Amino acid sequence: MASRMNLSEEHDTQIKTVKSLCQNESPEPSCVSIKSDQSMGHPLDFSSGDTSADLSQKHKGPQSHTAKKKLDSIFKELEHKIISELKSFKRLLSPDYPECSERDRSDDEGHNRVREGLLKITLLLLRKMNQTDLADTLQTKLMSVYQQKLRSRLQDKYQRLSEGLSNHGDSTRLNEIYTELYITEGGSGEVNNEHEVRQIETVSRRPETQETPINCNDIFKPSPGQDKPIRTVLTKGVAGIGKTVSVQKFILDWTEGKANQDVHFIFPLPFRELNLIQKHLSLVDLLNHLHTETKELKSADYEDYKVMFIFDGLDECRLRLDFQNSRSLSDVTESASVDVLLTNLIKGNLLPSALLWITSRPAAANQIPPECVHQVTEVRGFNDPQKEEYFRKRINDPSLAERIVTHIRSSRSLFIMCHIPVFCWISAAVLERMMGKAESAEIPKTLTQMFTHFLIFQTKLKTQKYDGKYEINPDQARKTILSLGKLAFEQLEKGNLIFYEEDLKESGIDVREVSVYSGVCTQIFREESGLQLGKVFSFVHLSIQEFLAALFKLLSFSEQNTGLKNVFRSPMISLLEREVDKALQSENGHWDLFLRFLLGLSLESNQTLLQGLLRKTVSSSDINQETAEYIKKKIRENPSPEKSINLFHCLNELNDRSLEQEVQTYLSRTDDFRLSGVSLSAAQWSALVFVLLNSEEDLDEFKLSKYDRSEKCLLRLLPVIKASRKINLYGCFIGEEGWSALISALRSNPSHLTELGLSYNTPGDSGVKLLSALLEDPHCKLKKLELSNCSIGEEGCAALISALRSNPSHLTELDLSGNKPGDSEVKLLSALLEDPHCKLKKLW
Structure with a gap:
């Protein structure tokens, strides 16, 4: 508030009118309404003394004199009203001004229109004077009745949260149980064609330090070094990960005055509700329909105020969002189908000044054209410490909570699934009941066991094993x-x-x-x-x-x-x-x-x-055994270890871990080249990938020589390489096929990799050109690249330098020793080092 007062003081020196107000201002804060006559000081007589030349002076006589007096009187009253309103504006910006309840609109329609007009002029002038913060503060403090009503209704709607319950009476205050979710900034916006549980498993392998966490309330704030304002944010996340709860908390914090107070209106428009609207209507009609408080807003107000639309659940959209062929629309009062209104809002044809927040499951995120999205964020759910925090908050008995956490940690598949808050709730509901009593039943270790017990408890279908009776038919x-x-x-x-x-x-x-x-x-x-x-x-x-x-x-x-x-x-x-x-x-x-x-x-x-x-x-056991053999046959037939990963989870559900046990023999060795001279079957390679990806061993750095320095080993272990942040492939005899497959795998998730060691291989110029395409990707975060003795000539060096010039902000170490760049490429490298955006600190 002090900074706002400083801004106000600047105005005292810049606007003579405001300066004159200070001389008549009462030092005591007033709690009267700004529309009240009590808030008006004595009128300042701007007409005293010499006035500007008046044409009416040319016509002498009683009539002209009377007309002049009447004109003076009218303008004196007008000045009086304007100055009174300006004084009330200034009083609102004073740090001593108390919170008042009397900011309602006047019953006098004419008075309201005068004030609105003067407010628009004042805000325009303040912003032209680069006093944007002061203008936003003034606009927020003069919140109208319908703004207050909207805030009040949204606060009432979003202040409570139900975990799995639809009964409002059983809900809990969101602020009491909310655990900050792990939200990361960035992402390529590309579609991930894996099942969402597989995506969760992949995310679970990533150290949190590698990505930029972002507070939910800050998603519209540009990151350091980013000058362009953010209009549209796309937030991705698998089902149940917490996207809707994040939206709920964002809105609640706004209604309670905790964050984003520069936004004057937030309009939640969930797709599950938009799907129900069949008729044509204008954007104004749509908002009037879903948010009745807007009925008093004029169409021009949507341009004057800072407005945000939140579209939750793009994956639930049953409308046809055709960004290529839908007609263009720029008038908020023009009627169209809901899908046309949405495409024009997202493209920026309708209300280009409005902020948009869209949430979606990953598979549906590509419905929005990339050029329409200015920031991509991803909700990652609970990280490992937050999982344990959830169980300790949720379960009152500390000893029981510790036992449950220990059990969850003992099952890799259960622990990974606990990234999803809803699964934590399911697990807590089951395990608190089973481990808190002297139950003879086996404690669930697989997903199916966990969900089976959950169904039994939640359907009240209690078998003899539990209560000895059926609670329902x-x-x-x-x-x-x-x-x-x-x-x-x-x-x-x-x-x-x-x-x-x-x-x-x-x-x-x-x-x-x-x-x-x-x-x-x-x-x-x-x-x-x-x-x-x-x-x-x-x-x-x-x-x-x-x-x-x-x-x-x-x-x-x-x-x-x-x-x-x-x-x-x-x-x-x-x-x-x-x-x-x-x-x-x-x-x-x-x-x-x-x-x-x-x-x-x-x-x-x-x-x-x-x-x-x-x-x-x-x-029967025979059926299960035959089914397991069929799955192993499919693993042998399937050339892609990545595609086979779910089949290993299926074998685990059937309690068959024979393939995993076969490869554990090799993994238990401690020396390098553990697989050298070993002939693994396709099924064993897939099992090796599955074991490595699901072990608790840190895969932060992958070193191919631990297993076998060969192109075959590289191709078989690509899923593990993709999951690693640092990759060491020194002298691994990687040929053209291996190089192409490696770069393709790395490009599928360019923001993950930080170090890449490729020295003493022979990619040549063609291979380095493929690598350059990875480096050019704006999502690439590679910091260290080693390419010594890689047979790179002038053409390859030129491609590499071009890529680094287009995306120079991350790489800090580059080793090109033992290659043959030409003189011109050496000069280009020198010029690159002089680029102020270039972060290179070491160059060999």
């Missing part, structure tokens, strides 16, 4: 689970995470009986609250939907195959093999987690837990 529960499972499966096939009334009808669910489903399945299936345009339903998390879809597949099979036996082949094996093939054929890993759950549910031990739902077990 098993037949009713079975019917409910089957209906919800059918919905889960059919909508998973369509790629939908949220459902509308017509979706429920298609799956045979009566919308009028939804309370029955949410009653039986507390905290699993819910109806969204707070929407004005219709009903929206969802499962608590995508993984819950995938689990129920797998359970539906199993229950349906059980129904159709009761008593059916085939002496030649089990129908169950045929089903599981078909689903393995289906998952492998999916380009984006869409069915990966579904397959894990289905295979886990095929175990007799898990089916026993679900005896209230399954009338009979439909599997």
Whole structure:
């Protein structure tokens, strides 16, 4: 506030009018309304003394004299009103001015229009004088009634959070339980075609120090060295990672005056609600419809105020966002379909001064053209310390909390999944109940076991193993689970995470009986609250939907195959093999987690837990063993170790770790060249990749010579190389094929790599040109590059220097010794070192 007062004092020296106000200002702060007559000082007579030449003086006589007196009187009153308003503006900016409740609009329409007009002029002049902070403060302090109403409604809506519950009475204040999520700045905006659980597994290998964390409230602030203002932010994150909670906290902090107070209006426009609007309407009508407080705003006000739109859940959008062919629109009062309004807002045709925040799951993020996005951020969920903090906050008994944390850490797959806040909640709900009592049941170690117990607890379907009785009718529960499972499966096939009334009808669910489903399945299936345009339903998390879809597949099979036996082949094996093939054929890993759950549910031990739902077990150890052999066969046939990773998770669900154990023998060696002279099968190579990626050993630096200095070893271990920050490939005999594959792998995630050692290989000029394309990528963060004795000539050096000139801000060390750059390339290198943007400190 002191800085604002300094700005105000500058005005005293710059504007004579304001200076004259100071001479008549009462030193005491006033708490009266700025529209009140009590806030007006004595009028200043600007007409006293000599006045400017007046044409009316040419006409002498009583009539002209009377006219002049009347004109003087009118302007004196006008000056009086203007000065009074200016005095009230200045008083508002005083650091001694108390918070008052009397900032409401006057009942006098004319007075309001005068004040609004004068405010616009004052703000315009302040900004022209480069007093932007003071102008923003003044505009915020003169908040109108409808702004206050909007803030108040949003604060009431977003101040509470429900973990899996739709009942408002069971919610908790967001500020009491909010744990700061790990949000990182940057990202290429490219589509990741892996299942989101695989993406989480990849992220779990990255040290936090490598990326720039950013506070949720600061996403619109340019990073150091970035001059261009940020209009549109795209925030990515897998399902349940905390994107919507981040939006909720951002809005809540704004309503409570804690952050982003230069923004005058925030309008949340979630896609799940926009999907329901079928008619054509203008942007003004849309806002009036969803935020009724805006009805008093004039269309011109949207240009005058700083406005932010938040579009949460791009992946839930069922509108056709056609950025190429949709008609251009620049008038906020012109009607169009909702998709046309959105594309024009995002492209900047409509309200180019407005701020936009879009959240999305990674697979849908590419719907927004890159040129329309000025900053990409990613919500990473909980880091390792935050996972433990969550369980300690969530579980009251410290001793129990420690035991639960220890158990979660003992299972790599469970610990990785706890990056997702919703999964932490699921795990806490299950483990607190199972480990807090003298339960004889086995503590869950796999995803399927965890979700099976969660379903049992949350459907209140308690078997004899727990309470010795059924709390609800098993037949009713079975019917409910089957209906919800059918919905889960059919909508998973369509790629939908949220459902509308017509979706429920298609799956045979009566919308009028939804309370029955949410009653039986507390905290699993819910109806969204707070929407004005219709009903929206969802499962608590995508993984819950995938689990129920797998359970539906199993229950349906059980129904159709009761008593059916085939002496030649089990129908169950045929089903599981078909689903393995289906998952492998999916380009984006869409069915990966579904397959894990289905295979886990095929175990007799898990089916026993679900005896209230399954009338009979439909599997056996022989079936599981044959299925495991089929999966190993697919691993052998699949040339891509990366594509096979999910199959190893599937084997783990079937309790088969034989392939992992085979390669552990080689990994237990401590010397270099551990695989030299060893002939591994394709399945063993894939197992090696899986073990390395899922071990607790730090993969911060990858050294190929630890395993075998060969191109074959490089190609087989590319997924591990991609996950490493520092890569050492000294003298590894990498040829053209290996070089091309390596650069392609590194380009898929250029912001991850910090050091690359390629000395004593033979890429030649053609290989260095490929490397230069990586260095040119604005997301590349490479700091150290070693290329000594790599047969690089003039052409390769020129390409390398060109790349470094286009992106000079990260590389600090470059080793080119033992190569043959020409004289001209040496001069270019010297010039590069003189570039003020160049960060090179060591050059050989």
